[in-house]
Amino acid sequence: MHEEFNILKIKQLQHLFGEDATLSEVLKQLQSERPFECPVCKGVGHYTQEYPHPNEHGGGDWGYITKTVQCKLCDGTGYTKVKYVPKMKQVGWEEA
Ligand SMILES: [Zn+2]
Numbered sequence: 001m002h003e004e005f006n007i008l009k010i011k012q013l014q015h016l017f018g019e020d021a022t023l024s025e026v027l028k029q030l031q032s033e034r035p036f037e038c039p040v041c042k043g044v045g046h047y048t049q050e051y052p053h054p055n056e057h058g059g060g061d062w063g064y065i066t067k068t069v070q071c072k073l074c075d076g077t078g079y080t081k082v083k084y085v086p087k088m089k090q091v092g093w094e095e096a
Contacts, residue, residue, distance in 0.1 A: 034079035039086070041071035045078040 017026050037043040048066045055061035070076040073084060 031079065034074070034077060034081050036080045036083045038071060038074035038078055038080050039084050040073045041078060043078040044071075045074060045076040046070050 013026055014021075017029065038045075041047045046068050049069050050064040050066050052062050053065040055063045071078070074080045
């Protein structure tokens with residue numbers, strides 16, 4: 001268990017924040033630098049994307065494989081330094 005925790009990263013955090021810093025203090029500091037939840041990955045740092053892929057059974061059929069990719073907007077941290085809103089593209093005008 002705990003394979004998802006990166007020892008090197010935790011050591012870096014320890015170096016940055018001091019050995020006596022509590023997790024709450026570290027989290028508070030990090031969240032103050034990245035206060036906004038990423039709208040793309042909803043705070044998890046990654047998302048799954050579907051890629052077209054030739055079907056294993058052959059026959060020229062195509063299927064899809066899903067890959068987990070790191071979120072580019074938040075660099076995989078799940079949170080952003082600035083608030084992002086969806087880009088609204090105006091396509092002409094219509095009667096209201
Ligand atoms: Zn993200």
